[in-house]
Amino acid sequence: MIIENAHVVTVSGDEYPDGHIVVDGDRITAVGPGRAPGGDPERVDAAGCLATPGLVNTHHHLYQWASQGMVTDGTLFEWLSTLYKPWSKMDAEVVAGAATAGLAWLAKSGCTTSTDHHYLFPAGRGDLFAAGIEAAREIGVRFHPCRGSMDRGASQGGLPPDEVVEDLDTILAETEAAIDRYHDPSPGSMLRVAVAPCSPFSVTRELLAESARLARGKGVRLHTHLAETVDEEEHTREQFGMTPAEYMDSIGWLGPDVWLAHCVHLHDTDVKRLAETRTGTAHCPSSNARLGAGIARVSHLLEAGAAVGLGVDGSASAELVPLAGELRQALYMQRARYGPAALTARQALEMATLGGARCLGREDEIGSLEPGKLADIALWRVDGFRAAIDDPVAAFAFGPVPPLQRLLVGGRTVVDGDTLVTVPQDEAGRRGADAHRRLMRLAEEVL
Numbered sequence: 001m002i003i004e005n006a007h008v009v010t011v012s013g014d015e016y017p018d019g020h021i022v023v024d025g026d027r028i029t030a031v032g033p034g035r036a037p038g039g040d041p042e043r044v045d046a047a048g049c050l051a052t053p054g055l056v057n058t059h060h061h062l063y064q065w066a067s068q069g070m071v072t073d074g075t076l077f078e079w080l081s082t083l084y085k086p087w088s089k090m091d092a093e094v095v096a097g098a099a100t101a102g103l104a105w106l107a108k109s110g111c112t113t114s115t116d117h118h119y120l121f122p123a124g125r126g127d128l129f130a131a132g133i134e135a136a137r138e139i140g141v142r143f144h145p146c147r148g149s150m151d152r153g154a155s156q157g158g159l160p161p162d163e164v165v166e167d168l169d170t171i172l173a174e175t176e177a178a179i180d181r182y183h184d185p186s187p188g189s190m191l192r193v194a195v196a197p198c199s200p201f202s203v204t205r206e207l208l209a210e211s212a213r214l215a216r217g218k219g220v221r222l223h224t225h226l227a228e229t230v231d232e233e234e235h236t237r238e239q240f241g242m243t244p245a246e247y248m249d250s251i252g253w254l255g256p257d258v259w260l261a262h263c264v265h266l267h268d269t270d271v272k273r274l275a276e277t278r279t280g281t282a283h284c285p286s287s288n289a290r291l292g293a294g295i296a297r298v299s300h301l302l303e304a305g306a307a308v309g310l311g312v313d314g315s316a317s318a319e320l321v322p323l324a325g326e327l328r329q330a331l332y333m334q335r336a337r338y339g340p341a342a343l344t345a346r347q348a349l350e351m352a353t354l355g356g357a358r359c360l361g362r363e364d365e366i367g368s369l370e371p372g373k374l375a376d377i378a379l380w381r382v383d384g385f386r387a388a389i390d391d392p393v394a395a396f397a398f399g400p401v402p403p404l405q406r407l408l409v410g411g412r413t414v415v416d417g418d419t420l421v422t423v424p425q426d427e428a429g430r431r432g433a434d435a436h437r438r439l440m441r442l443a444e445e446v447l
Contacts, residue, residue, distance in 0.1 A: 001411065002036045006046035006379065008081045008390045009346075010055055011354050012368035021051060026188055026410035031369050035358050045430030049405050050392040052349060053368050054112025054376035055323050056356025059223075059261040059282035059311030062116045062132055063090055065098035066435040067316045076229045076291045080159060083316060084120075086443035088164045092126030094439045099135035102315055104420050107141055109322030109401060112376035112409045113356070113366055114141055115282075115311070117223060117261070119148025119198040121174070129178055131192065140414045140422040142189075142376070143216055145358055146196035146223045147178045151207045156216075157239060168207055172214060179218050188365065188410065189373055199225040200244055208251045221257050221361055224248075227270070228262040229293045243260075245270035246301040254279045259359040261311065263301070264294045267412020271297060275304035280359035283351065285329035286321045287313030295333045298351075299342040309356030310348075324380075324401040327352055331397060342382070345397035375411040380404060381418075 001023040008019035010031060022030035023043075030036060065084055071079040099116070106114050116132050127152060129147060136143035149171040152158030158165070166174075175195055183193040195215035197203040208224075215222045227233065227244045236244045248254060254273060259280030266274070274281065283298050301308050310326045312318050327348040334343040355368025365374050381403040382392040389395040396402060407415035413424050 001042045001044060002039075002080060003044045003046050003051060003377070003379065004035055006049045006051040007382070008051045008369060009349065009393060010369040011350055011371055021369060021377060022211065023377070023408070023411050026375055027374050028369060028373050029371055031371060036283070044406065045404070046379050047150065048381060048387075049379040050396055051369065052110070052378050052380065052396075053366065054378050054407065054409065055110045055352045056309055056360065056361045056367060057106055057230035057311055058109050058259060058280070058309035058356045059313055059321050060114060060116050060283055061118065061314030061316070062099040062102040062135070063087070063095045063118060063128070064314035064316035065102040065432050066090065066439040068319045068436070071099055072314060073230065076293060077159060077231050079291060079317065084160055084164050085446040086439055087120050088122050089442040089446065090122065090125065090128070091442065092119070092128050092131040092438055094435045094442070095128045096131040096135055097431040097435030097438070099132040100138065100423065100428050102434065103135055103139040104142055104423060104425065104428035105320070106312070106323055107139055107407060107414050108404060108418070108420055109324040110378040110380070110404055110407060112142055112322045112378070112407065113144065113360070113362070115144040115146055115194070115223070115360070117148050117196050118151055119196065122167060125415045136191070138423055139420075139428075140409055140412060142366070142409060144192050144194060145182070146169040146194040147175045147236060148196040148198050148209065149175065149211070149447070150202040152197045152204045153203055156204070158203075165202070168210065169205070171207060171209055173362070175211070176214060176218070179220055183218070185219065185222055190410070192219040194223045196223040200247055201232055205251060208248070208253060211269050212252055215311070216257065221259070222253065223259055224253070224261070226260040226303045227265045228288070229263060229291070233265050243267060243270060245273060249273060257361065259307070259309070260287065261313070262293070262296065264288055264296045266297055271300050271304050271306070274301065275306040278307065280307040282309050282311040282359060283330060284311045284313035284318065285326055285333050287318040289333065290317050295337045298330060299334050299338055302347065307355055308351050309359040310352045322401050327397045328399070338441040345393050348397050355428070366425070375408050377408045378404060379406040
């Protein structure tokens with residue numbers, strides 16, 4: 001396949017206002033200006049399009065598609081305390097429908113690689129982890145599911161009710177089994193597993209330490225929430241006498257194999273430490289705004305040299321948020337707080353692509369348009385009304401999300417003409433709505 005006549009943004013280096021990308025199998029073999037020479041492959045005329053790497057979603061909770069629009073005016077702790085109840089009743093059928101809709105929505109917003117942090121596993125409700133993985137296979141996106149966990153319920157000083165936590169031995173056994181069954185470390189992998197205890201206020205110190213030992217023994221990455229709200233900092237200082245970042249550092253949870261969600265409330269020493277240890281951050285601006293959590297110090301993290309990616313977070317705290325839309329949110333929120341030079345359009349695009357790849361340890365394969373990298377490519381329509389803006393990257397980042405002309409994952413078309421083609425688009429939407437209705441029926445006894 002040859003994509004030509006596009007404005008090509010490699011992210012890692014050059015831009016070609018009238019460029020081409022050559023794809024052979026699942027890899028990019030050439031990127032450059034003008035028409036690609038020779039051969040008679042499929043030629044894609046991308047005139048009027050901006051070509052970017054596929055976007056990388058570094059934080060999500062796919063099951064939450066089934067609980068959107070609830071607790072619309074609560075803080076994080078208020079929101080969680082209410083939603084733990086219906087979530088405790090979800091089953092594999094709910095997760096399958098929610099994950100299908102959530103991943104379809106991500107693909108339609110240019111996402112080629114997504115994580116999923118699933119940390120609730122109600123007993124006797126089927127294989128929830130497998131349900132998300134099957135949905136990703138069906139939609140056709142690269143998937144990094146994180147086997148989450150909680151073992152510190154209210155009786156131990158944690159936030160979640162005791163009935164939604166697991167015991168340490170079960171967590172470790174199930175997490176190891178998930179890695180052994182699903183994790184694929186091979187080049188071009190479509191499926192990699194991470195270890196992801198939920199948060200400092202819902203897990204024990206022992207679980208954090210043992211999870212790190214397990215992950216590093218298996219050669220997989222670590223993920224958790226951190227410093228999302230002022231409430232969390234107060235809780236952590238009261239319980240451990242440290243900031244959330246200091247607490248995680250004391251357990252050996254900072255490093256190049258770790259990425260942390262949110263990191264809204266960081267101190268100067270925390271920013272420096274994350275950069276020194278090459279710990280990644282998943283920035284979720286819409287969710288942080290929706291919950292009133294605050295504005296993360298993204299520009300400071302980037303200035304310090306830390307890896308920062310973008311995430312939409314769970315759909316229940318960021319209803320129907322498209323991943324591409326988080327570029328605009330990140331731009332505007334940084335500028336609202338730190339001034340108009342705090343973040344540029346190209347920095348926002350890099351966070352959404354190469355920054356996310358760095359968080360997931362895949363910057364050698366995805367996140368930029370370079371020969372040898374995987375053919376994860378998004379073509380955005382920036383003609384029509386958007387043609388009044390000379391810089392198509394500015395048109396993409398500052399304006400509403402443009403139509404997605406085509407999305408390739410490993411050279412395979414997942415979206416064509418702004419329509420999902422791997423699964424009937426309307427069907428994916430219906431599955432998500434059915435998942436919501438099912439969860440509400442299952443949860444009637446606790447709501």
